[in-house]
Every structure is written in structure tokens, then in C-alpha cells.
Amino acid sequence: MNSATALPCPAASCNPPVLWQVCRPMNAPTDPASVTPPDESELLAIRRKKLARLRELGHEPFGGKFDTTHAPGVLQQLFAEGMEVRVAGRVTALRDMGKTIFFDVADIGGRFQCFFNAKNVPEETFTMFKECIDLGDWVGVWGGTFLTKTQEPSIKVEGLTVLSKALRPMPDKWHGVADREIKYRQRYLDLMSNERSREVFLTRSKIMAEIRRWLGERDYLEVETPMLQAVAGGAAARPFETFHNALGQPFYLRIAPELYLKRLLVGGFTKVFELNRNFRNEGISRRHNPEFTMLEAYQAFGDFEVMADMVEEMICHLAMKFCGTLVIEHKNEEGEVTRTIDLSRPWQRTPYRELLCRVDPQWWDYTPEQRREKCHAMGVEISPQMEDHEVTQQVFEKRIEEKQFNPCFVTHVPSQLVPLAKQNPADGTIVDVYELIINGVEVSPGYSELNDPIVQRSRLEHQAGEETQNIDEEFLLALEHGMPPAGGIGIGIDRLVMLLTGSESIRDVVLFPQLKSKE
RNA sequence: GCCUCGCUAGCUCAAUUGGUAGAGCAGUUGACUCUUAAUCAAUUUGUUUCAGGUUCAAGUCCUGAGCGAGGCACCA
Numbered sequence: 358m359n360s361a362t363a364l365p366c367p368a369a370s371c372n373p374p375v376l377w378q379v380c381r382p383m384n385a386p387t388d389p390a391s392v393t394p395p396d397e398s399e400l401l402a403i404r405r406k407k408l409a410r411l412r413e414l415g416h417e418p419f420g421g422k423f424d425t426t427h428a429p430g431v432l433q434q435l436f437a438e439g440m441e442v443r444v445a446g447r448v449t450a451l452r453d454m455g456k457t458i459f460f461d462v463a464d465i466g467g468r469f470q471c472f473f474n475a476k477n478v479p480e481e482t483f484t485m486f487k488e489c490i491d492l493g494d495w496v497g498v499w500g501g502t503f504l505t506k507t508q509e510p511s512i513k514v515e516g517l518t519v520l521s522k523a524l525r526p527m528p529d530k531w532h533g534v535a536d537r538e539i540k541y542r543q544r545y546l547d548l549m550s551n552e553r554s555r556e557v558f559l560t561r562s563k564i565m566a567e568i569r570r571w572l573g574e575r576d577y578l579e580v581e582t583p584m585l586q587a588v589a590g591g592a593a594a595r596p597f598e599t600f601h602n603a604l605g606q607p608f609y610l611r612i613a614p615e616l617y618l619k620r621l622l623v624g625g626f627t628k629v630f631e632l633n634r635n636f637r638n639e640g641i642s643r644r645h646n647p648e649f650t651m652l653e654a655y656q657a658f659g660d661f662e663v664m665a666d667m668v669e670e671m672i673c674h675l676a677m678k679f680c681g682t683l684v685i686e687h688k689n690e691e692g693e694v695t696r697t698i699d700l701s702r703p704w705q706r707t708p709y710r711e712l713l714c715r716v717d718p719q720w721w722d723y724t725p726e727q728r729r730e731k732c733h734a735m736g737v738e739i740s741p742q743m744e745d746h747e748v749t750q751q752v753f754e755k756r757i758e759e760k761q762f763n764p765c766f767v768t769h770v771p772s773q774l775v776p777l778a779k780q781n782p783a784d785g786t787i788v789d790v791y792e793l794i795i796n797g798v799e800v801s802p803g804y805s806e807l808n809d810p811i812v813q814r815s816r817l818e819h820q821a822g823e824e825t826q827n828i829d830e831e832f833l834l835a836l837e838h839g840m841p842p843a844g845g846i847g848i849g850i851d852r853l854v855m856l857l858t859g860s861e862s863i864r865d866v867v868l869f870p871q872l873k874s875k876e
Numbered sequence: 877g878c879c880u881c882g883c884u885a886g887c888u889c890a891a892u893u894g895g896u897a898g899a900g901c902a903g904u905u906g907a908c909u910c911u912u913a914a915u916c917a918a919u920u921u922g923u924u925u926c927a928g929g930u931u932c933a934a935g936u937c938c939u940g941a942g943c944g945a946g947g948c949a950c951c952a
Contacts (some may be wrong), residue, residue: 399921400886400903454915455908474909492902506910529887529901531913536887538944550887593952639951640877738948775952802952820952862945875943 404524407489411519414485418522423497430467436510438503444469444512445497445520447549448490450530458486459511462496465548465555470511471498477515486517492530493523493549541870554865557858560679561866564854567678568632568652571671577628577654582617584610584634588829591615593820595638597647610636614653615845616832619806622657622843623835630654632850643862644798647871650850655806659844664803665766665791668846669704672764672795672853676700679857687859698796698856699763706791708769713749716756720749728752746773759797766791766803777816779805796856803846810836 411418426442427435446462446469458473475483477500490496500515528534533550540547540554547554569579587606589596591613599608614631621629632652639645656663676683683700713720717731725745732739732748737755739748769787772780778788789805807813814833821827854866864870 403903450912452911452914453908454911457909457911459911459914461912470912472910476909505912507912509910509912511910526886526902531901532888534887535889536883536944538883539887541944595950637951640949642951643946645951773952777952873943 400526401524404491404522404526407491408522408524411485411489411522414481414489416485416489416519418519420497420518420520423518423520425497428466429462429464429469432469432502433467433510436502440502441499442502442512443497443499444471445495447523448492448494448496449527449549451490451492453487460490462498463549465559470505470509471500471514472503472505472511473514473517477513478517482517489522490519491523491526493525493527494519495521495523537864538872541864541872544868557854557860557866558868560858561854564675564679564857565632565650565850567675568671568850571674572630572654575628575667577630577656578626580618580621580626580629580631581633582614582621582631584636586611588827590827590829590832592635592637597636597638612637613651613847615847616829618653618655618845619840619843620832620835622655623838623840626655627657627841628655641871643864644852646851646863646867649863649867652848652850653845654848655843655845657841657843660805660842661789661791661803661844664844664846665706665793668793668801668803668848669702669764669766672800673700673702675853676857685857685859687861696762696796700795704764704766704793706766706768709753709767709771709787710769712757712765712767713753716752720752744773746771750774758794758799761794762796764793764795766793776820777807777813779807796852798852799849800852800856801846801848803844806840806843806845808836808840808842 408418423445424443425445426432426440427444429444429446432440432442432444444462446464448460449463449468450459450461452459456475460471460473461468462471463469473483473486497518497520498512498514498516500513503511503513505511528539528546528550530550534540534543534546540551544554548558572579585599585601585608587608589609589612591611592615594612596609596612599610600606601608613635614633618629618631630652633650634648635651636648637645638647641647654664654667656667673683676685683702685698685700686694687696687698689695710721716735720728720731723731725748728745728748729739732752735752735756737752739751743751768791769781769784770778770790770792772778772786772788775788775790778790781787781789791803792799793801793803807816810833813836814828817828817833818825851863851866854860855863858866860866
């Protein structure tokens with residue numbers, strides 16, 4: 358057995374020993390009799406030596422404040438020859454030609470090339486760089502800007518300081534981090550090595566800011582309501598449970614902010630939204646993360662159609678701003694277009710029943726038994742205990758929703774499917790809601806909100822059944838004080854970002870998606 | 877929770893029917909004053925995820941575990 362693994366090593370359980378992935382003791386004593394030293398730490402040991410060497414040469418390897426004139430990406434934009442600049446960033450590329458070294462400094466916003474030549478810097482600085490600087494280190498540089506012979510905007514470095522010595526190597530410079538697990542668990546490695554990831558998360562951040570600005574422009578007020586709730590209402594999903602020690606009371610992480618936002622309508626807010634996290638204790642998939650970001654917005658005196666107009670306008674605005682077009686192309690790794698989504702207005706608004714007729718014109722003429730047989734014929738899985746409307750819903754999900762990439766507001770939804778929504782005044786079998794499908798998934802539901810406290814109570818009681826503790830009495834009390842009629846929407850922000858960035862998995866648009874703990 | 881697939885050097889990936897585990901990059905040493913996946917020369921690196929089993933012989937076959945990916949279930 359190798360001596361290294363037999364030692365009482367605090368990181369011995371870390372496995373496999375990826376250098377920048379796990380913590381391993383650097384000074385683990387080695388068995389003198391052992392012929393093979395712990396080679397896997399060689400790369401780390403060399404970086405530690407360079408760290409010590411920096412100190413010997415009088416350089417603090419973990420520097421402090423460094424005043425900059427430009428971020429690397431900004432300088433790329435504003436570049437002109439002959440500027441005196443100070444720029445900081447991570448060394449992400451290094452091309453050593455002997456007396457001349459080209460290196461890139463970069464941060465999340467971009468990169469900029471530095472021209473580092475022995476004759477332009479003090480000899481001591483040049484030596485220090487040669488001996489101690491690696492890919493991955495953070496440095497600050499200053500000097501004048503110029504164009505190289507190949508017309509690359511560059512800084513002729515006159516001075517350089519170490520801001521942070523990296524003790525672990527960067528991911529592969531060409532492929533970046535490809536291992537999905539490392540991408541998600543150590544997102545910083547993905548971000549520093551993968552341009553595509555940087556773009557996605559920058560775009561996500563800008564989308565969030567733009568939604569806030571856009572709603573604010575329309576007099577919507579942003580609020581924050583409890584994430585810790587005594588009763589987890591507003592949706593049908595299993596909640597996460599937690600406990601407040603001082604109160605001695607169990608709480609749930611919210612599954613939706615809805616019931617609190619409606620309290621605010623009662624209180625006199627007329628346009629209100631919340632853009633924040635919900636938590637649902639459900640399975641994890643390409644489209645589901647246990648914590649996800651949702652926009653909920655309510656507009657007093659509106660209805661689901663007003664809200665549909667607003668959502669259509671907002672998403673088109675975001676597409677134009679961040680994609681530059683309403684025709685969005687999703688591409689695979691090879692850059693081939695795999696899907697085209699046309700957001701051109703007006704978006705179709707189609708009744709639920711009509712959509713099913715597109716699958717089978719006689720769908721609604723069949724008996725429930727015939728519908729089940731059709732499911733088998735179409736290869737749609739159903740279970741024996743499903744009720745008739747659930748069988749239909751299954752067909753809807755598999756044969757319509759998953760194939761609907763261009764936006765479609767599904768309207769005239771059967772009331773059985775959405776029991777808590779306001780019924781259509783003219784037709785009691787349907788409810789006044791829409792379900793917006795884009796890219797094969799539900800992106801946004803919209804409602805004419807139920808504001809009759811008596812009907813609301815009976816619906817909630819019916820839904821809760823024996824579990825009367827699941828009824829939010831405080832909410833019902835609020836409704837009795839009078840909630841204005843209102844239109845309400847939810848928008849799954851993660852799915853919207855997937856749509857706009859062409860991401861196939863929710864894990865690619867959530868910085869730190871939930872994964873199972875190691876060990 | 878169930879089904880299928882994956883896990884090889886620090887990273888990206890090879891390895892024929894079960895027969896000596898390799899390459900590129902990174903690292904190290906050297907050369908080089910306009911490179912940009914710099915180039916050139918030399919060179920180090922492995923408990924093949926883990927634990928068992930079959931076999932003269934296992935990266936490869938079998939059983940189990942861990943993590944991940946895809947799907948199912950769950951998700952008004």
C-alpha cells in the first residue's frame with residue numbers, strides 16, 4: 358500500500374485527487390522508506406515554492422488594494438493608442454518568447470493582452486515574473502497602450518504587482534472544464550475557463566435587472582414577502598421543513614409568494630411584484646432545481662388577458678434586448694442550429710380543447726375508455742387510477758406541450774385542472790387563466806385572481822381535505838377585508854433564461870445548482 | 877424511489893477478443909525580443925471512482941457502493 362494513503366490525512370477521503378478540486382495537505386509526512394513520493398501533489402508543491410520565492414523577493418503574494426483605470430473588457434472597448442492605464446485581472450494565457458512575454462489578464466467581463474518586455478520593466482520585476490507567475494495568478498499591471506504588429510490592442514507593461522498567487526492550476530486552457538460535475542460544484546472553475554458560461558451568467562444578471570427596470574417603468578413596486586412560512590400555500594407542491602428555535606415553531610420554506618402578495622393587494626398595492634426564490638421539495642431534472650427563481654406580479658383591476666399582453670410584451674422586449682431578434686436559435690456544441698423559436702407577435706392564444714383536437718379531431722367525442730385506448734395507441738403513458746381529465750392532461754403534456762416551441766397561450770383551461778382559479782362567468786367548466794408554453798415547457802401561468810373569500814375558502818378546504826392545518830387562515834381573513842379583482846402572473850425566470858440563452862439544462866443557468874453532497 | 881448510461885495522468889481523451897495503460901495540453905528543464913491553442917527540444921506524472929468476485933492474467937467480465945448524465949415517478 359502506498360504510504361500516502363495510510364496516513365491520518367484530513368483530506369484522505371477526498372477522492373479523486375484533482376489538484377484544484379480537493380484540499381490535500383501539502384506537508385503530509387512521507388515514509389522515508391517509500392520509493393514513490395506523493396507525486397499527485399507535485400504541481401501544488403511547485404506553486405507553494407513559487408509563493409515562498411515571491412516573499413523572498415519582497416513581493417506580497419496576496420496583495421491588497423490596486424487602483425485600476427479600466428477593467429480588461431472595458432479597455433478592449435475604449436481602446437486607443439497611447440493611453441496610460443492600470444489594469445488588474447487573472448493571468449489566463451501566457452506566451453513566453455524569452456525576453457518578451459505576452460500574457461492576457463481577464464475577469465468576468467473580458468480579457469486584455471499585456472506585452473511584457475525585459476527592456477520596459479525593472480530587471481527585478483522581469484525575473485520575478487519569470488520565476489513566480491503562473492496561469493491563474495491575479496496581477497495588476499500599468500503602462501501605455503499600443504497596437505502590436507498583428508494589430509492586437511495591448512499594454513506595454515511598465516510595472517506589475519502580484520495581487521493573488523494561485524496555489525492550484527487552472528483548468529485546461531483549450532477545453533476549459535468539461536466535466537459537468539466540476540462545472541456545477543466548482544462554478545468558479547467553469548467561469549474562469551469557459552467563455553460561454555460567462556456569457557450566460559452575465560446575461561442572466563442583466564435580464565434580472567432589466568425585468569426590474571421594465572416593471573418599475575410601469576409603476577410596479579417590488580416587495581419582499583416571507584420565505585419562512587407557517588403554512589406553505591400558493592401552489593401545490595411539497596415544501597421543505599425547518600424549525601425556528603426561539604419560537605419553538607416549525608416553518609416551511611415557501612413554495613410561492615402568492616398568498617402574501619394578495620394580502621398586499623388587500624392593503625392597497627395595485628401593481629406589485631416579487632422576483633425571488635421559491636423552494637419545492639421535488640425531484641431534480643433538466644428543468645427543475647429545488648430552489649428556483651420566480652417572478653410573480655399582480656395588477657389590480659386587470660385580468661388574465663391583460664397579464665398575457667404584458668408578458669408577451671415583456672418577453673419580446675427581453676428577447677430584442679438580449680438576443681437582438683425575436684427569432685431565437687438554439688445551437689449545439691458544434692454551432693449547428695438545433696431549434697428555432699419564433700417569438701414574433703402576436704402570439705397564438707388557443708383554447709385547451711382546440712389544441713387536443715389537433716392531436717385527434719374526435720378527442721372530445723370519445724368515451725373515457727376510448728381516450729385511454731387512444732393513449733395506448735399513441736404511446737402516451739397513463740396509469741389506471743388517473744381520472745379522465747388527467748388522461749387528457751397527459752396527452753396534452755406529451756403530445757402538445759413538449760412539441761410547442763413557439764409561444765402559445767393555452768386558454769379556456771378546464772376548471773378541474775386549475776381548481777383554485779376564477780371560473781369563466783359565461784362557462785363554468787373553464788377557468789379564466791392562461792398557461793404560456795414556450796420551448797416545450799410552461800414558462801408562465803396567468804390568472805384572473807379569485808377574490809371571493811367564500812369561494813376561496815371552500816376551494817381551499819376542499820383541497821386540504823383532512824389536512825385543515827394546511828389552510829392559511831390569515832390569508833382568508835385578509836380576503837374578507839376585500840381584495841380588488843386582479844390579474845396575476847408567474848414567470849419561471851430560470852426557464853426564461855434557458856430560452857433566451859439557448860441552454861438545455863436549468864443547471865446551466867443556475868450558478869450553483871443543487872447536487873447531492875459528496876460522501 | 878425506479879430504469880439506462882458514464883467515471884482512465886492535474887485537464888481533454890485513446891487503449892483491438894481479457895494479454896506490457898498511451899497521446900495532446902498543463903507542469904518541469906532548455907532555446908527564442910511581436911505572440912495569441914506561440915513554436916522547437918528534452919522530460920516527470922496513474923490504487924484506471926471505490927469494495928468485493930471470476931481468471932494464469934481485468935481499464936475491459938460479474939456483484940455491490942458512491943457521484944454524475946438522461947429518462948420515469950413527484951411537480952394544480
